[in-house]
Amino acid sequence: MAVDEAVRGQVNVREAPWYHPTGNEVALFEQCHARGLAVMLKGPTGCGKTRFIEHMAWKLGRPLITIPCHDDLAASDLIGRFLIQHNGTVWQDGPLTRAVREGAICYLDEVVEARQDTVVVLHALTDHRRLLPIDKTGETLQAAPGFQLVVSYNPGYQRMLKDLKPSTRQRFVSMDLDFPPPEQEVRIVQHESGLDEATAKGLVALAERIRQLRDRGLAEVPSTRLLIAAGALAVSGIDLREACQAAIVSPLSDEPSMVAALRDLVDATFV
Incomplete structure (x- = not known):
């Protein structure tokens, strides 16, 4: 799968996506972003998780890169790979690497759908190090100011199938979203x-x-x-x-x- 197929899109959200807060989630997310804390959005399908993160990207003035996760999502789809072109072999950043370089918000939708070996590459970005090692190039990236990692999943649905490891869950500030009153x-x-x-x-x-x-x-x-x-x-x-x-x-x-x-x-x- 080509790297660009792994990412739904990078956008600078210029118009405010309409979002109706149901609690203190906006203020909580703002504080997490200011402190570089990774965020986990938990909630049922269709309760507004994606709209919320689009709204927050607009409110914070940050680019947003959204990655839909699935069973075939490999670490190289996130980080990047060498591509053969007419003039030789060139490195192409994946969506996660672009977000780290550019200080974007990177949103992994339904993160538990990704393979465990793929999720592990996120760990160094979710603590005080804020680093992304790129083994294939020997480069270690320091996340640019404004970078934030956000993941989402549906705990009710996933509990019957698979779930995040405790070592991964505890790297995120968790925000529980539900259907509004x-x-x-x-x-x-x-x-x-x-x-x-x-x-x-x-x-x-x-x-x-x-x-x-x-x-x-x-x-x-x-x-x-x-x-x-x-x-x-x-x-x-x-x-x-x-x-x-x-x-x-x-x-x-x-x-x-x-x-x-x-x-x-x-x-x-x-x-």
Whole structure:
């Protein structure tokens, strides 16, 4: 895999990504950044972790490099590799190395999906050393001012599969993010989808009912992201129940009895 395929993108966030704080997370993150502390964002899928880090990159005026982690992500995808070109062999920095050199915020999304040997390369960047050794070139980089390492994962989902080692977890300041309280979630759904308040309240009420099924056979519960998608479809003219089927019910389950139960909840919510 080419190095550039490992990174979703480096952006200077010029326009403020809209984010509705649910607690003291903004101030806490600002203090972590000022002190060069690595941060772990924990929370369920679609609760706003990525939007939060985009908002903070804008607020702090730092470039943001986002890396989606997966099973095939190797250390060389983060650090870089030698490439053969027409004029010889040249070194190309990976996204993590670029972030270290340029003082960017480096965000590893769903970090536990990466291989353990890949995660180990982060260790020297998460303590007082703030170093990145590049074995292939013999170079050891000191992180530029403004560099910060941020990782995220879904502890509820990952606990059933794999988790971070304690030696890795204790290198991060942990911030627990969750779905916002109903009244705040209504405002978020309204703002992001353009829905009217009454319909947004209905979607949030539906989500609250479905989230109670978390331990009753439903592996994932509806995220705020799914509610926004349903709202956007409804605003575009799609029937509200059909929008809920496409954006909420179908993404959550394929099991017939569960799908039927979810449809019943949709019908009961939007009489």
